Amino acid sequence: MNGLQLKSNDEKRESRREITSAIEAQDGMGFKPRFSKRPTIPPPPLILDHEKDIRVPDSINYCLRSYQRDGIRFMYQRYRQRMGGILGDDMGLGKTVQVISFLSAIMKKTGKRTDLDRRCQHINRLFDEGKRLRRLGEDQSVDEHLPPPNDRWPTCLLVVPSSLISNWKNELETWGYFEFAVYQGDRRSEVVRQFRMGRLDIVLVSLEILRSPAGDALFDLGWSLTICDEVHRLKNCNRESLKAASQIECDVRIGLTGTALQNNYEELWTLLNWANPGKLGTKQQWNHSISSVLKDGQSSNATPEQTARRDAVAKGVKEKLLPMYFLRRDKQEIADQLPRKTETIAFCPLTQMQKAVYRRLLESEDMQRILRAEDSCECGSGKTCGACCCPVDKGMILSYISTFIKISNSLFLIVPVLGDSPDALVVNRKLTETLIPGVAPAQLQHAMWCEPENYCGKWKVLVGLLNDWHTENEAFQIQEGQKSVVTSQKRHKVLVFTKSRKLLDFIVSSLASLAYTTEVISGEVVQEDRQRAIDSFQTDPNVFVMVITTSTGSVGLNLTAANKVIIFDPDWNPTVDMQAMDRAYRLGQTRDVEVVRLISSGSLEELIYQRQIYKMQMMMTIYDAKPQTRYFEGVQGDKEKEGELFGVRNLFTLTEGNTEMRIEEARYRDEVWLNMAALEKRLHGSKGIDLKKSLIDDFTEGAVKKAENHMKKIEKQLRKHGVASMVSGQEVAMDSEKWSILQSRKRGRKSSADKKAQTSTPSIEWTAPMRLRKMTVAHSQDLPAGRAEMVLSD
Structure with a gap:
């Protein structure tokens, strides 16, 4: 049958029995990893190079997913060709496991105890041979007789952030028998000596040490490859980190990151150029041929020619350039193993006091x-x-900028309090005297503790949500009993993220007055207490809230006991907020996760959110080559086209909030454009359509009227329901087209996406959450007459 010999069912069963017997025999041979769960049907061997017999140990291969095997093949192809590469998978997809599997293969590990001290035993044999030669009169020292460290097996310098050193040590010990050491403290010289002797597979070093003078000793030791975790930290061409990482002498450089592009397209060039020096042209060439074209084409003022060039360049980058050097997968790879995540953007009006201070x-x-x-x-x-x-x-x-962000969140942040640094005390006293004259700092503190809702527009939303969820927990207890296991599984648990340590202290103290049991993680919490807080939150059903500083807890934590996440203040870098959400929304989560992001309407925070949209759309443009809805006129880096996004005047202003209107208008405009273009193509066979400006103005007017009708409905809901009513409906584990098809099929009918003749909007797009057109109100206080602040939800 086409030259293939098919096995009979009996032969297949016998083959599976043999593999199963081999698996059972592993326990007696000390195989790693030692996991109790194993696949019912073992996968075929993962052989990367048949000629050299380079394969991933079966004990590891049994635990891998198919996309992880593809990632291992990608790294091996780069290694075999003496090229570099970037593994850019989303967080939670197992980049660490893929790297360890790849290293196990190229170092020819078996996963057995025999891998333990393999190098040391080999070097001891060489020492014995050297001593023998000296006894025979050979004029050669024992050390001179030793070959380079990577002569028999490859060697690896593993560069990681200092906060992840312990995690990498644990993973290396869990997944195999590696001979490795950490280059730090008083043992640095000993680690170098052991490596030169060939006794180490891997040396772990923090990026902080590598860029210090102590890192110089590692640059020319004879590495087969360098692997840099969180490689996006090298994104700035002028940083010492990039200079240090570029001085390591080796043939292959591999970077790991879930956020290769955070702020601009030049960052991606920096990472790719580090992995493959000189192979992507100069930075100026990249900017001219790629960055500027993509940015110009994303502007809402872009001409049809500019958008066409953008689409062509994005497609070329995705299909021809990135596959050689870059591999990225998202959570769609594990969509079938994740529950639903909904995300709501809450535009919270500033209080009257905040507005007065802001204007002053x-x-x-x-x-x-x-x-x-x-x-x-x-x-x-x-x-x-x-x-x-x-x-x-x-x-x-x-x-x-920092001061306006503080005012946008809470006036408490500009009041001098116990715990402020000496410099902060001076600055805050001056701010308070200037912006809130006539009131003593002690009086302000007392007023803010007693009535925080008057000094923080987000406070009512935060406390209202927590009260609602806590009330539901109490209802679960009454219905099913205090000691019910089901009850503890149903209980809501909440993560609250904030960038400010001072705001964290305020939130924690205020929640204590509400009798909520709370845990805290911040930079000041030592590792032992941090782990105790995590264990308590994960296992104790009485712990309701964990408050976390974003810089400390947005990476590396597994907090799947939480099913609610509140991002109190947005970060300029959207991936930081996404990583914070992923503390709860990750493998191991069994409940639907609801995320609420609080934005102070009309303030600098609203511009930060708009920049987040812009940056996320940049990522989707270059990763997936999918046209994104053109919300904004501004073009990053072009002083002549700053539009509404860039420049000093956009930073420092107080508006009534217009993000929701712009989103609705842009979405409506693009949908009409696509539908008209599709109709024109079907009728006349043309490739596009040239709409007149007057027609676009009509569409804009229609979008505004549509949004106004929504607002009237919202105001009616406000009178009926009072404070907050949060709605959401975005399934982020699958793209919008698949979600539409799934929902339509559940209703027993075909969706428009099922029909081949239907031209749909782009299937993968990062937008402000709008696709389901749902809007609601953050809170009813301080709203201008006839207008409502909105929450937009997909």
């Missing part, structure tokens, strides 16, 4: 100086004010 700061002398920096100088020099009579320091701008 905008009207300050220094702030006006910053805003006039780009204007022509009045002295007639022809220069801008900032470059002439009124120079503006970049540090001043950053300081004001």
Whole structure:
């Protein structure tokens, strides 16, 4: 049958019995990893190179998923060809396991105890041979007789963030018998000596040590390859980290990251160029041929020619460039093993006090100086004010950005309190005297503790959500009993993330007054206490909330006991917020996860959220080559096209909030454009359609009216329900087209996506959560008459 010899059912059963017997025999041979769960039908051997017999040990291969095997093959192909590469899988897909499997294969590990001390035994034999030669009169020292460390088996320098050293040590010990050491502390010189002698497979070093003078000793030791975890930390071309990582002498460099692109397209070039120096041209060539084309084509003002060029370049990057150097998979690979995640964006109005302080700061002398920096100088020099009579320091701008973000979250952040650093006390006293005159700091503190909702527009939403969820927990107890196992499994548990340690302290203290049992993780919590807090949250049904600083807890933590996540303040980098959500939404989660992200409407935070949308769409454009809805006019890095996103004037302003309107308008415009283009193509066979501006204006007017009708419905809901009513409906584990098909089939009818003749909107798109057109109100206080702040939900 086409030259294939098919096995009979009896032969298949016999083959499975042989593999099963081999698996059972592993326990007596000390195989690693030692997991109790094993596949019912063992997979075929994972052989990477038949000629050299390079294969992943069966004990590891049994535990791998198919996409992980593909990742291992990708790394091996790069290694065999002496090329570098970036494994850019989403968090939670097992990049660590893929790396360990790959290293096991190229180092010809078996997974048995015989791998233990293999190198040491080999070196001892060489020492004995050296001593024998000396006795025979050979003029050669024992050390000179030793070959290079990677002569028989490859060697690896594993560069990781200091916070992940312990995790990598645990994983290496779990998945195999590796001879490795950590280059740190007083043992650094001993680690180098042992490596030079050939006694080590792997040396672990933190990125912090590598870029210090102590890291110089590792640059030229004879590495077969370098693997850098969280390689996106090298994204800045001028950083010491990149310079240090580029000085390591080896043939192959492999980077691991779930966020290869965080802020701009140049970051991706930096990582790819580190892995394959000089093979992607210069940074200027990348900017000219790729970055600028993609950014110009994403603007809402882009011409049809610019969008066409964007689509062509994105397709070329995805299909021709990235496959050689970059492999990325997302959570769709494990969608069948994850529950649903819904995400709600809550636009929370500032309180009257916050607005007053915000405006007072905008009207300050220094702030006006910053805003006039780009204007022509009045002295007639022809220069801008900032470059002439009124120079503006970049540090001043950053300081004001930080202050406006604090005001957007809570006025508590600008009040001097016990625990502030000496410098912070001075700054906060000055801010309080200037922005809240006539009130002593002690009085402000007391007022904020007693009535936090007057000084923080997000407070009512936070406390309201927690009260609702806690009330549901109490209802579960009444229905099913205090000691019921089902009850503890149903109980809501909440993660609250904030960037500010000071705000974290305020939240924790306030929640204690509400009698909520709370755990805390921040940079000040030592590792032992941190693990105790994690264990308590995961296992104790009475622990309701865990409050975490985003910088500390957004990576490396498994908190699947939580089914609710609140992002109190957004990060400029959208991937930081995504990683925080993934503490709960990951493999091992059995319940649907609800995420609520709080945004202070009209403030700098709303611009931060808009930048998040922009950056996430950049990622999707270059990763998947899918056209993204063009929400914004602004073009990153182009001073002539700053639009509504970029530039100082967009940073420092107070608006009534317009993100939701822009999203609705852009979505409506693009949907009509696509539908009209499809109709024109069917009628006349043309490839596109040239819509007149007047027609677009009609579509915009229709979108505005549609949004206004939604707002009227929301106001009616407000009167009926009072404070907050949060809705959501985004299934992020699968793309929107698949979700549409699934839901339609559940209703027993075909969806438009099922019909071949139907031209649909792009199937993979990162948008503000809008596809289900659901909107609701954050809270009813402080709303202008006739207008409601909205929560947009997919």
